[in-house]
Amino acid sequence: MTSPRRTRATVHDVAAQAGVSRGTVSRVLNGAGYVSADARARIEAAIAEVGYVRNTAARNLARSKTWAVGFVVHEPHQLFLEDPNIGSILLGTNEVVADADHQLVVLVVDSDRDAKRVSGYLRGGFVDGAVLVSARSDDTVADAIVEFGLPAAFVGHPAGRASVPHVRIDxxxxxxxxxxxxxxxxxxxxxxxxxxxxxxxxxxxxxxxxxxxxxxxxxxxxxxxxxxxxxxxxxxxxxxxxxxxxxxxxxxxxxxxxxxxxxxxxxxxxxxxxxxxxxxxxxxxxxxxxxxxxxxxxQPARDMGRAAARLVLDQLGGHEAHDVTLPTEIVWRDSA
Amino acid sequence: MTSPRRTRATVHDVAAQAGVSRGTVSRVLNGAGYVSADARARIEAAIAEVGYVRNTAARNLARSKTWAVGFVVHEPHQLFLEDPNIGSILLGTNEVVADADHQLVVLVVDSDRDAKRVSGYLRGGFVDGAVLVSARSDDTVADAIVEFGLPAAFVGHPAGRASVPHVRIDxxxxxxxxxxxxxxxxxxxxxxxxxxxxxxxxxxxxxxxxxxxxxxxxxxxxxxxxxxxxxxxxxxxxxxxxxxxxxxxxxxxxxxxxxxxxxxxxxxxxxxxxxxxxxxxxxxxxxxxxxxxxxxxxQPARDMGRAAARLVLDQLGGHEAHDVTLPTEIVWRDSA
DNA sequence: AAACTGTGTGTGCACGTGCACACATTCATT
DNA sequence: AATGAATGTGTGCACGTGCACACACAGTTT
Missing domain, CATH: 3.40.50.2300 (Response regulator)
Incomplete structure (x- = not known):
């Protein structure tokens, strides 16, 4: 059994192993051209040899872009699990976000302490944007997002927040x-x-x-x-x-x-x-x-999730985000 | 309406505003002593003035510790939402993790593409450890975790993985x-x-x-x-x-x-x-x-979640993690 | 008066990456 | 033969933070 490395391999290790400089390794990793076939082969071998995996956190810092989007559910956990609507919204959001090669990060808020921690997380540079579900009117997480200027979208429109793009039904x-x-x-x-x-x-x-x-x-x-x-x-x-x-x-x-x-x-x-x-x-x-x-x-919950994700991605792409109202449908069954 | 900052304030901005050096600002932020009352007051004022929030991603890079734990659910989304057991495990895990002031990050895997992205996320330095729920025996995310040596715990024991700590019932x-x-x-x-x-x-x-x-x-x-x-x-x-x-x-x-x-x-x-x-x-x-x-x-799902979280935290604390088997109980009602 | 302690502050480097730039080489063009 | 483009490679700095260290100064001890 191999013991887990105490410290992970970096580009430097790869470069040393392959006998090239960090810059060349970086070019191989990021696909930009101008690398000789020989160097590329040696670097790829070196990567395998030293077991290199890119430290995405460091990459994000350098690029100031995380490729992650938060999904904040402000509900008692129990209800989060019980309410299939939230689940469907999550599905829709994840669908669009994943399709854009971003990672959805689900954050559940069920106490003041959670709210504080999650607010810190959202402002801490871990995500590029966020979708908020079922925010209440006095939502401190929503306050934090707005104040910080994080690109975001609400599902359901909390009273008194004109400035944040949202998706709703009538x-x-x-x-x-x-x-x-x-x-x-x-x-x-x-x-x-x-x-x-x-x-x-x-x-x-x-x-x-x-x-x-x-x-x-x-x-x-x-x-x-x-x-x-x-x-x-x-x-x-x-x-x-x-x-x-x-x-x-x-x-x-x-x-x-x-x-x-x-x-x-x-x-x-x-x-x-x-x-x-x-x-x-x-x-x-x-x-x-x-x-x-x-x-x-x-309620077209899945579509709502999709639309909210698009609102966030639009903002990340520098476009303007327009509020969305989706249509509902009456389903008549047996209880009336 | 204030337009969102295009670029966020850093310790440098705070230091400049307060007329001190970055080091002193850092000491105020991290609570280490040896700061004069005068400097502390000026720095605190400056923080408020420039709207500084710490970039946790950068901090994590410097400290190589993220204070986040992944919760990986390898299930079709639909089932993730339908199965209340997973929800309860999530609750239990979150409880313990949050209590240790870590942020739980929920990651749902429902396709090969998801698996790839999530594996990358887990190896990318965003989390210190992970809890895996319902991993199958040929789980690529589990493979990635084991290979990378990320401190982890499984809920339910996938066949043929002796080396990873797990929580199970009999x-x-x-x-x-x-x-x-x-x-x-x-x-x-x-x-x-x-x-x-x-x-x-x-x-x-x-x-x-x-x-x-x-x-x-x-x-x-x-x-x-x-x-x-x-x-x-x-x-x-x-x-x-x-x-x-x-x-x-x-x-x-x-x-x-x-x-x-x-x-x-x-x-x-x-x-x-x-x-x-x-x-x-x-x-x-x-x-x-x-x-x-x-x-x-x-099934004591919530306890299982708690136990799994502790297994991860134990490893983070440098302790040895011991597998846990929890007791079940028969609940006799009306269907038989 | 010299040496020492305690307190307060600034600087340099590290974390691991990406990127702009400088430089080197080859080959085709004037 | 000199200029230029195309291709390949290395170096320095930036991202934003934390921390070890060096330094400055006041007050106390030998």
Whole structure:
């Protein structure tokens, strides 16, 4: 068993081994021409011999370009794992970033301490840009990025940040449309399980819901929770039924919330969709994993991830980045 | 609106602004004593004035220490997102790594091109060590790590890699125990939905299953699939029922697989647990999200993540790293 | 008065690379 | 024969930081 080298080989070692200078080695490594066939062969042999691998960190320092892009998720870890939307955004972003030969670096923020560390990381010259998912309005990581001037893109538009390019969906219109569709099934007492009202997504969905109901909107029939979680659906639904036993329609701010609501409805002996019509938001894996399958709004999460990546790459390429709004689609299944 | 700096401030700028030398600035930044109160105050003012943030990449180069640890997931993205075990391992690892003031960098490998890029990243001096999850036996990223001598730890032990420290559970014993428990409910024709036989986890679970059945083991009642996925459960269960309609017990190699099997069983009109007893593995979110809730093996995923992180940190601290085997627990619910 | 200690500060080099430039050689052109 | 281009190679500096060392000065000890 060979013991791991205490110190790695450098271009100097390669140059010495091949009997040439560092400059020539560098030319071989970086593909620029003007190297004799003989020198090239000797250098390639030397590289293999001394086991040279380029120190990318040093290269980045010299070139001041890292070929890495951060993907910052500001969510409780648990939710990061539970929410398939974030996963799909990650997929889309990675797709585009990898295709441009950059390395995506995923950073999860779940505490003030994390926020501090991640902010330092982003400013520390490790990445050329960053994609931020689900930033809240008082997001210190976002503050750090903006202040530092790091090329970035937000997925979802945190209130009060005009200056940062972002990718969004029209949450308000989508929420209005699915609520109208729910009302069209003849429901009379319709409530909402709202979430994350401190973000545009949460606030706009509530607004769309309210628009659809018009005069019939009753603030008592809105329960809200900071998180888009299964658990918040379980609890919120119980609260809603307590407030209005005659409830016959529910718009949940996400599929995870809807799935939780479904659990409570079942426990309380309400049939879905016969007694209560239920619609969700996201068209996540929850939608088809639940019984009955959920009617919901399809968010083009993967496209959003792709678009956000492009916004960052555009900026890195010196182009202007233009905000993007992507279309949603109503997916009608069995829950309403 | 201030336009983002084209070039960031350095220690030189700070030194010039404060009227001192770089060395003194460095001492202030790194906390080493021997700085007059006057100089310290001027430097701190200068730092704020020019908006200096340390270039951590350069610092790392100088110190040859990055304070970052890679977390490599070698899975199709889709599965990475679907499998809550990986998420929990990630949580545990991040917990310990963050506590040691290191930054966890998540890297997902889903293609040969990814593998190449990630290998380069790991060797490029961006991280001090790495945790590898679900490495297959012919894993090129693992090869790169071993060859390069990067301090690392595997979660799950890929066959034929004696030299790398790893964290594992005793899959064989756990599989044997839960199969025995399933048999104890009086099942006569018991099959298995096996997965990932190219990893220790998959192969050992099959072996444990076989041990429990002893003479009654029938290789025709084992269906296998490369992935621990919901979809593989759906398809595998159909195959198993086609081969043996009288089947009354199934051990699925993971909860996701069991959940898929449940779907097929329902579609084919088999009641669980009345007609068919079903047990899974992992005690993931699938287990309690399914109807009925799954009997399964609890894998201490979070602890495994923690242990792996410690293995890496131990090596970074110059200590020897000892392999860890963690205990499992059978969780008996309603599906058998 | 010389030698020593403690405190504060500046300078040079190293980390490992990339790149601009200078220089050397060959061969074709005027 | 002198100029020029094309090709090949070596050297110095820059990237931004940390650290070892040298130095300067005040106050204390022999």
């Amino acid at each position: 949450n308000r219109t989508a929420a209005r449309q699915i609520t109208e569709r729910l009302l069209a099934t003849g429901r009379r007492r319709v409530g909402m399980l709202a979430s994350a009202l401190d973000r545009d997504s949460g606030a706009d969905r509530l607004e769309g819901f309210q628009q659809a109901l018009g005069d019939r909107f009753d603030p008592r029939l809105v329960v809200d929770d900071p998180l888009y979680s299964y658990q918040s659906g379980v609890a919120g639904m119980a609260e809603l039924l307590d407030r209005e036993p005659a409830l016959d329609g529910v718009f949940a701010a996400s599929d995870a919330v809807a799935a939780g609501a479904l659990e409570t409805l079942r426990a309380r002996g309400r049939r879905v969709p016969e007694d209560v019509g239920l619609v969700g938001f996201d068209d996540s894996a929850w939608a088809t994993r639940s019984t009955p399958h959920l009617s919901t709004v399809r | 899959n064989r014993t756990a599989a044997r125990q839960i199969t025995e428990r399933l048999l104890a409910t009086g099942r006569r024709r018991v099959g298995m939905l096996a997965s990932a036989l190219d990893r220790d986890s998959g192969a050992d679970r099959l072996e444990g299953f076989q041990q429990a059945l002893g003479d009654r083991f029938d290789p025709r009642l084992v269906v296998d699939d490369p992935l621990y996925s919901y979809q593989s459960g759906v398809a595998g269960m159909a195959e198993l029922l086609d081969r043996e309609p009288a089947l009354d017990g199934v051990f699925a190699a993971s909860d996701a697989v069991a959940a898929g099997a449940l779907e097929t069983l329902r579609a084919r009109g088999r009641r669980v647990p009345e007609d068919v007893g079903l047990v899974g593995f992992d005690d993931s979110a699938w287990a309690t999200r399914s109807t009925p809730h799954l009997s399964t093996v609890r």
